[in-house]
Amino acid sequence: RKRAQRVGRGTAGRRGKTAGRGTKGVGARGKVPVWYEGGQLPLQQRLPKRKGFTNPFRVEYQPVNLDTIAETGLADVSPEALLERGLVSKGAMVKVLGRGSLDAAVTVRVHACSASARAAIESAGGSVEILPPAYAGPRPPARGNQHTNR
Structure with missing residues (x-):
């Protein structure tokens, strides 16, 4: 070398x-x-x-469509039931969207629901219940670290 x-x-x-x-x-x-x-x-x-700027109080929902609900065959749809089937993540706020159609009547308990999804669920004989947000207080906690928005 x-x-x-x-x-x-x-x-x-x-x-x-x-x-x-x-x-x-x-x-x-x-x-x-x-x-x-x-x-x-x-x-x-x-x-x-x-x-x-980035809004630190932005609320994000995990979408679930009507065709996905129809595939599961659930009569009672809730965030917990969707979590068990791996359709949403833990602690997520769930919103039902109107893609697809329903044949059976289902009871849907979620954090948000689009107008078209609500109409489709109710026309199939089901019902929609809106859950309170997963956080306490009037708005969600700020995203970021301990020094953000203090």
Whole structure:
């Protein structure tokens, strides 16, 4: 194995003094940051700032369509029953949407329901009960860490 060349060990040796790095500038001093562009305005400063914000109180529902409910064959549809069948995740707020149709009467207890889904369920002889939200208080807890929205 060839020995590594020692550089910058005196002006008498090969590549003494500045060790082949030239004089001054970021390349002559320690590690060069990945984002460094030689003094040109960095990319993150050239691009415009993004507008808007993320609503920390946004409520997200997990959708379940009528055709999915019909496939399960359940007479009583609830978030717990859908969780057992792996159709929603734990602690999710469920919303029924109107894709598909129902043949049998079903009792649906969910957090939200679209107008078309409610009409289809009730025309099939079923009923819809809207559950209270999964969180306490008038609005959901803020997303983010302990320092967000304090």
